[in-house]
Amino acid sequence: MAIIEINNIEKTYNPSKVPVHALRGVDLQIKKGEFTAIVGPSGSGKTTLLNIIGGLDSPTTGQIIINGQDISKLSDNNMIDFRKENIGFVFQAYNLIPVLTALENVEFIMVLQKKDKKARQERAKELLTAVGLADKLDKRPSELSGGQQQRVAVARALASKPAFILADEPTANLDSTSTAGLLDMMAKMNEEEGMTFVFSTHDQRVIDRARRVVTLVDGKIESDIYNG
Amino acid sequence: MLFTLAIRNIFRNKRRTLITIAAVAFAVFLASFMRSFQKGAWDNVIGTSVNSFYGYAQVHKQGYWEDKSLDNSMELTDMLKSIPTNTENIEDYAPRIESFALASMGNKTHGVIVVGIDPDKENTLTKLEEKITNGEYLQNGDFGALIAEGVSKKLGLALGDSLILISQGFRAANAAGKYPIRGIVKYGLPDLNKRMVFLNLPAAQDLYAAPNRVTGLAMKIEHQDLVPGILKDLKSKLPEADYEVMGYNEMLPELMQARQLDEGGSAIILGILYALITFAIFGTILMMTKERSYEFGVLTTIGLRRLQLFSIVWLETILVSFIGAIVGIILATPLVYYLHVNPLDMTAMGEEAVATYEKFGMEPVIPAAFEASVFIKQAFIIFIVTCILGLYPLWKIMKLHPVEAMRDV
Numbered sequence: 001m002a003i004i005e006i007n008n009i010e011k012t013y014n015p016s017k018v019p020v021h022a023l024r025g026v027d028l029q030i031k032k033g034e035f036t037a038i039v040g041p042s043g044s045g046k047t048t049l050l051n052i053i054g055g056l057d058s059p060t061t062g063q064i065i066i067n068g069q070d071i072s073k074l075s076d077n078n079m080i081d082f083r084k085e086n087i088g089f090v091f092q093a094y095n096l097i098p099v100l101t102a103l104e105n106v107e108f109i110m111v112l113q114k115k116d117k118k119a120r121q122e123r124a125k126e127l128l129t130a131v132g133l134a135d136k137l138d139k140r141p142s143e144l145s146g147g148q149q150q151r152v153a154v155a156r157a158l159a160s161k162p163a164f165i166l167a168d169e170p171t172a173n174l175d176s177t178s179t180a181g182l183l184d185m186m187a188k189m190n191e192e193e194g195m196t197f198v199f200s201t202h203d204q205r206v207i208d209r210a211r212r213v214v215t216l217v218d219g220k221i222e223s224d225i226y227n228g
Numbered sequence: 229m230l231f232t233l234a235i236r237n238i239f240r241n242k243r244r245t246l247i248t249i250a251a252v253a254f255a256v257f258l259a260s261f262m263r264s265f266q267k268g269a270w271d272n273v274i275g276t277s278v279n280s281f282y283g284y285a286q287v288h289k290q291g292y293w294e295d296k297s298l299d300n301s302m303e304l305t306d307m308l309k310s311i312p313t314n315t316e317n318i319e320d321y322a323p324r325i326e327s328f329a330l331a332s333m334g335n336k337t338h339g340v341i342v343v344g345i346d347p348d349k350e351n352t353l354t355k356l357e358e359k360i361t362n363g364e365y366l367q368n369g370d371f372g373a374l375i376a377e378g379v380s381k382k383l384g385l386a387l388g389d390s391l392i393l394i395s396q397g398f399r400a401a402n403a404a405g406k407y408p409i410r411g412i413v414k415y416g417l418p419d420l421n422k423r424m425v426f427l428n429l430p431a432a433q434d435l436y437a438a439p440n441r442v443t444g445l446a447m448k449i450e451h452q453d454l455v456p457g458i459l460k461d462l463k464s465k466l467p468e469a470d471y472e473v474m475g476y477n478e479m480l481p482e483l484m485q486a487r488q489l490d491e492g493g494s495a496i497i498l499g500i501l502y503a504l505i506t507f508a509i510f511g512t513i514l515m516m517t518k519e520r521s522y523e524f525g526v527l528t529t530i531g532l533r534r535l536q537l538f539s540i541v542w543l544e545t546i547l548v549s550f551i552g553a554i555v556g557i558i559l560a561t562p563l564v565y566y567l568h569v570n571p572l573d574m575t576a577m578g579e580e581a582v583a584t585y586e587k588f589g590m591e592p593v594i595p596a597a598f599e600a601s602v603f604i605k606q607a608f609i610i611f612i613v614t615c616i617l618g619l620y621p622l623w624k625i626m627k628l629h630p631v632e633a634m635r636d637v
């Protein structure tokens with residue numbers, strides 16, 4: 001069953017002034033456990049698509065169903081709660097709360113989910129260990145490298161036990177070693193825990209690691225290839 | 229963890245936090261200082277009037293204050309006598325019978341105010357004995373007189389001379405009497421110094437043909453803050469048809485008006501001060517909101533509701549302004565206390581200032597009032613102002629769009 005189902009999405013920015021047709025009729029289904037890259041030239045609509053899937057932006061027309069729920073019908077607070085319970089987010093950079101340690105950053109989302117202290121600390125430690133940061137629990141984001149910060153962000157995204165993780169160019173600010181490390185880590189979470197990842201990228205080395213590659217051109221899906 | 233987050237954020241931009249704390253502390257400091265001084269000065273002025281004659285509250289026959297005649301005197305009944313025992317915070321009272329008379333010596337005459345007093349009770353209230361410059365204080369039962377310095381000068385009277393008083397008594401009875409002078413008292417207030425003559429209460433009642441009658445009872449009360457409660461209490465006990473109960477503020481209306489005017493003036497100055505502080509604090513809040521909009525975007529994206537986010541940010545503002553208010557109080561306390569114990573010496577302001585003070589029978593000093601309520605009120609005002617300013621991020625957060633907030637990195 002598809003956990004993400006998009007039907008004929010269009011997105012037009014500035015419809016009244018100079019309209020920009022960022023998405024022109026996109027249909028896409030993503031199933032549990034997929035490891036999907038959204039690729040395409042700059043301005044092709046990757047970020048727009050991910051924002052719409054994440055409920056951060058609404059489509060001009062079309063339908064978006066996540067876990068069987070049509071999210072366009074949710075109120076602001078319900079949308080925020082829905083994101084908290086169902087979607088993990090990893091951004092390009094500055095994902096973390098600067099005044100919290102790595103451990104606290106991962107714990108934070110579980111605080112919002114009202115998990116009890118012991119359980120969330122255990123899980124946060126587990127996840128940070130899994131992303132290779134067992135020795136950085138008490139470091140603040142400013143004391144971590146870009147790659148380490150992105151790993152903490154992935155750990156945080158996993159912490160809430162979401163249905164899937166959205167990552168918009170998670171490696172854009174990383175050097176090639178860190179990129180490879182992060183990708184290894186994401187692939188491991190995908191294989192071992194069955195976590196679904198949807199990420200956008202420009203980077204050919206990242207594209208090569210994806211098992212499904214959706215290519216956007218000018219707001220339309222040009223190709224959708226499974227790499228097996 | 230939301231609380232931890234707020235605390236950490238306070239320490240995050242130390243400079244901004246310090247600016248806000250300093251602004252709030254400065255305002256609280258200055259405002260409490262100003263208000264304490266002003267309150268001290270006015271309490272002093274009013275205290276002088278109250279202690280030299282009026283007392284903080286008086287009881288008269290209904291209508292006496294409007295028409296101060298002996299016909300508006302009242303009988304000193306057992307009920308009136310029992311006021312100090314029956315009323316909380318009234319230690320005692322000084323009974324008085326007061327009226328005008330013509331004093332004469334040889335061919336000179338001078339209008340005076342003759343007050344019949346209970347020497348002991350009067351002394352505990354107004355410390356009349358301390359005002360004696362020559363001779364002795366009245367003894368109980370003595371039929372002699374105390375006269376103010378101005379009266380003695382006007383009529384050329386000295387100790388031991390006889391003072392002749394002519395007046396109209398209760399219900400138009402004739403009134404005349406002759407009283408040996410036992411002592412001279414000096415008043416700072418010129419009006420009193422020119423006119424006052426004191427007799428023993430029975431002697432005056434005799435003169436005015438008004439046995440067992442008084443024109444007023446001045447109540448001995450420890451502190452002015454007790455007055456409103458006492459007035460209420462007395463009014464409930466004494467039937468309004470027969471008695472009027474008056475506080476010092478009703479008896480000294482001009483002084484109260486002058487005080488209000490003065491306080492109004494300083495309220496305007498404080499208003500300007502608050503406005504400046506408001507701008508300073510609002511500036512820091514504005515900067516903070518702008519700098520953190522990316523972070524706000526991340527937080528709402530991952531699942532923090534807008535009102536939760538706002539409560540963190542608001543808590544930060546409230547904590548910082550609370551600390552500022554406390555710091556302001558801590559800074560102002562020793563200074564105000566010092567000026568309370570060591571009043572500002574006006575002799576430094578030149579002879580004219582000293583003369584003015586002496587004219588009103590006051591020492592040429594301004595003591596600061598040292599009262600918690602003054603500090604707390606100023607701190608509270610500024611605290612509330614900051615809490616309201618702290619609502620600005622609410623507006624920003626409510627209309628925040630995570631994608632836009634996170635676009636400009």
Ligand SMILES: Nc1ncnc2c1ncn2[C@@H]1O[C@H](COP(=O)(O)OP(=O)(O)OP(=O)(O)O)[C@@H](O)[C@H]1O
Pocket residue numbers: 013014020021022040041042043044045046047048049
């Ligand atoms: N808020 C907006 N207002 C107007 N136009 C926008 C807005 N956001 C994006 N666009 C436009 O929509 C189109 C798609 O943008 P989008 O950011 O989705 O592309 P992208 O594939 O993520 O590009 P990149 O690889 O550079 O990140 C672009 O033409 C862009 O200029």
Ligand SMILES: [Mg+2]
Pocket residue numbers: 046047048168
């Ligand atoms: Mg993009």
